Amino acid sequence: MVSPVPLLPGDDRARYVSRSGGHRRPRIGVVKFASCDGCQLTLLDLEDELLAIAERVDLVEFAEATSRRSSGPFDVLFVEGSISTPDQAAEILRLRAVTRRLVTIGACATAGGIQAIRNWFDHDEVRASVYPEPEFVESLATVRPVADFVAVDAELRGCPISPAQLREFLVALVTGRRPQLPDEAVCLECKRRGVVCVAVARGVPCLGPVTRTGCGALCPAYGRGCYGCFGPRESANTASLATWFGDDRSAGDVARLFAGFTAWSGPFRAVVDSHGGPPGVRPAEIPAAPDRAGGDRSEAPDA
Amino acid sequence: MHDTDTLATPTGDLDLDVAGLTRVEGEGSLRLRVRDGVVEEAHLEIFEAPRYFERLVVGRAPDEVIDIVARICGICPVAYQMTAVHAFEAALGVEIDPRTRALRRLLYCGEWIESHALHVYLLHLPDFLGYHSAIELAADHRDEVAAGLALKKAGNEIVGLVGGRAIHPVSVRVGGFSRVFRRSEIAALREPLEHALAIAEATVHLVAGLEPPAFSREARLVALRHPSEYPMNEGRIVSTDGLDIAATAWPTEFRERQVAWSHALQSRGHDERPYLLGPSSRITLAGDRLHPLAATALARTGLADEIRTNPYRSIVARAVELVDAVAEALDIVDRYEPPTDPATAWRAGPGLAAWATEAPRGLIFHSYDLDERGLVEHARIVPPTSQNQAAIEADLAAFAPRVLDRPRAEATHRIEQLIRSYDPCISCATHFLELEVEDVR
Numbered sequence: 001m002v003s004p005v006p007l008l009p010g011d012d013r014a015r016y017v018s019r020s021g022g023h024r025r026p027r028i029g030v031v032k033f034a035s036c037d038g039c040q041l042t043l044l045d046l047e048d049e050l051l052a053i054a055e056r057v058d059l060v061e062f063a064e065a066t067s068r069r070s071s072g073p074f075d076v077l078f079v080e081g082s083i084s085t086p087d088q089a090a091e092i093l094r095l096r097a098v099t100r101r102l103v104t105i106g107a108c109a110t111a112g113g114i115q116a117i118r119n120w121f122d123h124d125e126v127r128a129s130v131y132p133e134p135e136f137v138e139s140l141a142t143v144r145p146v147a148d149f150v151a152v153d154a155e156l157r158g159c160p161i162s163p164a165q166l167r168e169f170l171v172a173l174v175t176g177r178r179p180q181l182p183d184e185a186v187c188l189e190c191k192r193r194g195v196v197c198v199a200v201a202r203g204v205p206c207l208g209p210v211t212r213t214g215c216g217a218l219c220p221a222y223g224r225g226c227y228g229c230f231g232p233r234e235s236a237n238t239a240s241l242a243t244w245f246g247d248d249r250s251a252g253d254v255a256r257l258f259a260g261f262t263a264w265s266g267p268f269r270a271v272v273d274s275h276g277g278p279p280g281v282r283p284a285e286i287p288a289a290p291d292r293a294g295g296d297r298s299e300a301p302d303a
Numbered sequence: 304m305h306d307t308d309t310l311a312t313p314t315g316d317l318d319l320d321v322a323g324l325t326r327v328e329g330e331g332s333l334r335l336r337v338r339d340g341v342v343e344e345a346h347l348e349i350f351e352a353p354r355y356f357e358r359l360v361v362g363r364a365p366d367e368v369i370d371i372v373a374r375i376c377g378i379c380p381v382a383y384q385m386t387a388v389h390a391f392e393a394a395l396g397v398e399i400d401p402r403t404r405a406l407r408r409l410l411y412c413g414e415w416i417e418s419h420a421l422h423v424y425l426l427h428l429p430d431f432l433g434y435h436s437a438i439e440l441a442a443d444h445r446d447e448v449a450a451g452l453a454l455k456k457a458g459n460e461i462v463g464l465v466g467g468r469a470i471h472p473v474s475v476r477v478g479g480f481s482r483v484f485r486r487s488e489i490a491a492l493r494e495p496l497e498h499a500l501a502i503a504e505a506t507v508h509l510v511a512g513l514e515p516p517a518f519s520r521e522a523r524l525v526a527l528r529h530p531s532e533y534p535m536n537e538g539r540i541v542s543t544d545g546l547d548i549a550a551t552a553w554p555t556e557f558r559e560r561q562v563a564w565s566h567a568l569q570s571r572g573h574d575e576r577p578y579l580l581g582p583s584s585r586i587t588l589a590g591d592r593l594h595p596l597a598a599t600a601l602a603r604t605g606l607a608d609e610i611r612t613n614p615y616r617s618i619v620a621r622a623v624e625l626v627d628a629v630a631e632a633l634d635i636v637d638r639y640e641p642p643t644d645p646a647t648a649w650r651a652g653p654g655l656a657a658w659a660t661e662a663p664r665g666l667i668f669h670s671y672d673l674d675e676r677g678l679v680e681h682a683r684i685v686p687p688t689s690q691n692q693a694a695i696e697a698d699l700a701a702f703a704p705r706v707l708d709r710p711r712a713e714a715t716h717r718i719e720q721l722i723r724s725y726d727p728c729i730s731c732a733t734h735f736l737e738l739e740v741e742d743v744r
Binding site: 048081129137139224256278 | 367439453459467
């Protein structure tokens with residue numbers, strides 16, 4: 001995962017001002033890889049702002065919403081989905097080359113998404129479990145976040161992304177300022193909202209202490225534990241939380257808690273690895289070594 | 304090739320090549336093979352990257368499955384959650400509070416409204432009016448597009464409240480919900496829904512006046528049918544040729560098979576016949592169960608027969624269902640009483656969990672084998688678009704000959720519009736649409 005960077009510093013802003021002094025609208029693209037379409041749908045879900053946004057940017061590529069197509073160049077490209085096929089791996093490299101600011105949106109693009117759970121499984125077995133003739137199905141042995149392949153300039157987390165964060169990001173984009181995207185734990189949001197701690201009060205396992213907010217502490221406010229869909233906050237001490245959970249649960253059930261929509265992000269993956277892998281892993285697939293990072297990198301094409 | 308050329312060569316062969324089909328959810332392509340004016344092959348190719356959900360849920364507990372299967376589709380996550388939760392409750396003998404059942408139906412209505420409004424206004428309407436997108440449409444018809452967005456927003460407000468957020472809701476749990484909703488919270492939906500009802504009724508009027516391409520065929524239509532409700536959370540599977548079976552019997556009547564041109568498994572009846580699901584099928588097979596306001600709106604159009612025979616009229620069926628879902632949501636809001644507990648207590652255990660519901664795009668079937676610990680051993684998830692693939696291909700094969708002599712741009716547009724009229728959700732089915740016609744000279 002990457003830290004948010006200033007999206008449009010001063011020099012970028014200048015690019016949108018033409019010689020005559022008029023402003024050029026930034027060319028925006030929205031593309032997807034392996035994903036559910038939910039994060040790009042969040043843009044269409046800004047019902048009150050969509051038409052105003054469309055007047056301030058030039059939405060040149062957004063296949064779900066318009067028949068006009070563009071293969072680039074893009075001032076800003078929003079990328080949904082994880083990279084899971086050879087074609088996608090090639091396409092993200094092409095897109096990076098024609099994009100000034102590449103922004104990953106959602107848990108799939110930023111962390112691999114739920115489909116990255118299969119990274120713990122045997123690829124051939126997974127294909128054969130769903131498709132009678134797996135040889136017709138093209139997929140890479142592992143599902144990985146976009147940042148494993150190309151440089152990423154900014155990211156919006158979440159499964160799905162937060163409409164409020166997307167709105168903030170777009171406003172920052174058109175006004176040329178740095179977006180305000182907090183990196184703090186869901187726990188702080190709970191305290192601010194006055195939500196009773198589900199872990200302390202009811203003993204419900206909750207990933208709030210190690211998960212970045214952005215959802216508004218949604219799950220605790222709805223009476224259940226956080227399942228980590230915005231991924232780890234900075235310096236997340238997942239090992240400590242796992243120990244705390246482990247007091248009254250099996251290793252498999254601790255792994256289960258971290259093996260969700262951002263399971264492949266480093267701090268969560270470490271817990272899943274050290275607790276025998278995610279649910280559904282076959283005995284032969286249980287990782288021998290806790291750290292798999294080295295092996296994954298070697299599979300990525302040169303970026 | 305120029306736009307003024309006709310689609311087919313003078314000898315009746317086809318050499319059309321059009322880049323990606325847009326305004327659908329996900330990615331796919333279409334391959335038409337025509338020789339001497341006869342369609343030899345019409346393939347809907349779905350190559351969205353497979354995500355192997357049936358394998359991902361193995362080893363998971365029912366409540367985890369409800370969270371995971373939502374991610375199959377960002378447009379209709381509630382359909383996946385509803386189908387799974389009802390399946391688990393049936394298998395484990397969990398009786399839910401009738402007040403909870405009403406809330407589930409309210410949540411599902413919210414998704415229908417959001418999904419149908421998205422399709423009618425943002426994806427399909429631009430086709431009929433000659434625009435590339437709703438954003439371009441809004442430049443000339445801002446009030447209409449703004450009204451459509453307000454309608455969509457009303458659906459999202461329901462899902463946002465009852466589900467916690469508009470996409471990938473968090474509240475649905477086996478036995479009920481993760482929390483109880485106060486009467487005042489639910490009552491707050493009344494005002495946006497009243498506004499939405501007026502828009503939905505105007506939408507029916509608007510889309511009934513659109514001119515569809517002339518096309519008529521008798522497809523085998525399949526939908527759920529319920530003794531007293533418009534089909535949504537439950538019902539028996541019925542068809543226009545007399546099928547009437549329990550929803551759990553889906554595997555005995557239909558089968559899935561893999562074809563080389565698709566990452567979605569295609570479904571057909573055991574007699575190999577394709578079948579079509581969705582709004583037009585539901586209106587045809589359960590129109591007598593529509594909310595009175597929706598029944599009136601449908602009757603005013605006088606298009607019930609055309610909805611059955613012309614796929615381009617699906618936009619009218621979708622608009623009538625918008626009235627139905629908004630009207631029913633209003634009724635549920637008005638009668639709402641909070642259940643005593645958020646969820647009924649239940650015990651994990653073994654069983655075969657199977658259920659079907661009506662997603663916005665049509666019947667969706669799930670089955671899960673639960674082991675002794677109550678964890679999923681094997682899963683089967685059959686979304687509507689994969690079931691519709693074969694019927695879409697049959698309709699394309701029937702329609703294509705009508706446009707072979709049309710200018711290329713117009714013919715291509717009509718074919719794309721036909722595909723969009725089924726509201727294919729390729730992310731659900733697996734993936735991608737790209738129009739490609741092979742030259743077989």
